[in-house]
Amino acid sequence: MPLQNTDRLIAPDVGTESQANAGDTHAVAYPQRPASAEPVAQTAPPPDVGTVVGTFVLQSKLGEGISCHVFRGWDQSLSRPVALKILNWANVYDRAAAMKQLRMEAMALARVKHPLVVRFIDFGFDPRWPYLVTEFFEGRPLGELLRAGGALPPEWSLFLISQMADALGAVWRAGLVHRDIKPDNILVGPNGNAKLIDFGLAKADALEATRERTGPELAGTAAYLAPEQAKDASVVDHRADIYSLGVTLYEALTGRLPFEGRNRVQVIFQHLNSPPVPPVQRAEGIPQLLSDLCLWMLAKNPDDRPQNYDELRQALNTVQGAR
Ligand SMILES: Nc1ncnc2c1ncn2[C@@H]1O[C@H](COP(=O)(O)OP(=O)(O)OP(=O)(O)O)[C@@H](O)[C@H]1O
Numbered sequence: 001m002p003l004q005n006t007d008r009l010i011a012p013d014v015g016t017e018s019q020a021n022a023g024d025t026h027a028v029a030y031p032q033r034p035a036s037a038e039p040v041a042q043t044a045p046p047p048d049v050g051t052v053v054g055t056f057v058l059q060s061k062l063g064e065g066i067s068c069h070v071f072r073g074w075d076q077s078l079s080r081p082v083a084l085k086i087l088n089w090a091n092v093y094d095r096a097a098a099m100k101q102l103r104m105e106a107m108a109l110a111r112v113k114h115p116l117v118v119r120f121i122d123f124g125f126d127p128r129w130p131y132l133v134t135e136f137f138e139g140r141p142l143g144e145l146l147r148a149g150g151a152l153p154p155e156w157s158l159f160l161i162s163q164m165a166d167a168l169g170a171v172w173r174a175g176l177v178h179r180d181i182k183p184d185n186i187l188v189g190p191n192g193n194a195k196l197i198d199f200g201l202a203k204a205d206a207l208e209a210t211r212e213r214t215g216p217e218l219a220g221t222a223a224y225l226a227p228e229q230a231k232d233a234s235v236v237d238h239r240a241d242i243y244s245l246g247v248t249l250y251e252a253l254t255g256r257l258p259f260e261g262r263n264r265v266q267v268i269f270q271h272l273n274s275p276p277v278p279p280v281q282r283a284e285g286i287p288q289l290l291s292d293l294c295l296w297m298l299a300k301n302p303d304d305r306p307q308n309y310d311e312l313r314q315a316l317n318t319v320q321g322a323r
């Protein structure tokens, strides 16, 4: 099928980087410190462009989440662009907990090494602006692309989801669950290559004790939340990420979410109880096998989904081969 919408993405280079590097991961030892060891930060207004934080100069603002500002920065020691996530004190009620959360994110990221997962560079305790530094990736969030232009051609959707299946395979092998898979946490580069970002909710066994404090209400965005994650976010495994990736695939294929509602409760009710309308019934030109795979990922019971990323990768290859 010819590619369309070339103003939004260039033709994907299907199956090269993502497959070739699928096994390139390693996990490092997981440091643990008691809660009382957390340094106490001062609050400060958000830093301006030009401010030096650690050895990094802030160059431009990239985003602002609930708890963090994200800047593009310049690594002065190694002359390279970086992305810096800096605590947004304006929205922080518990400073020690926020510090711990950012450090947990840094530790989770540092465990994963894969070309399709944004690379950890540094974590620093600056008393005014604690920061997490990662490689800078030139791209736009998939969420922004979908909001601007609606559904993507099926082969682009397949390419992006295949890359994220490989990225999440590395996350899984590192012993982590991402728990916040959604289009806004997937960056897409000009050639269609993608990077997984935002490990702010990532969970590992070693993190469990502290992360459970975030509670199910904060763990994940309702539209992408697996049913079991909506019930109790502290007990989910990697199959919750497979569900959220299924929602992301659904949205990429159809331009719509499988479950829409006026509020969070309505959406979660449908995740728990309603069968999704098959993607083939919502948009033209979607291959039946791809629609079926999407529904498999969206199974309510985690036992009825692809059980791991090898199984998912095999299914994606089958869909790819049938085209
Ligand atoms: N490594 C990166 N390279 C380029 N841009 C990035 C990078 N990391 C983040 N960004 C940009 O910053 C935005 C926000 O980043 P991120 O998703 O990590 O934080 P957040 O969702 O705002 O934070 P949180 O959910 O923890 O409150 C992204 O959508 C992206 O535009």
Ligand SMILES: [Mg+2]
Binding pocket: 065, 184, 185, 198
């Ligand atoms: Mg995010």
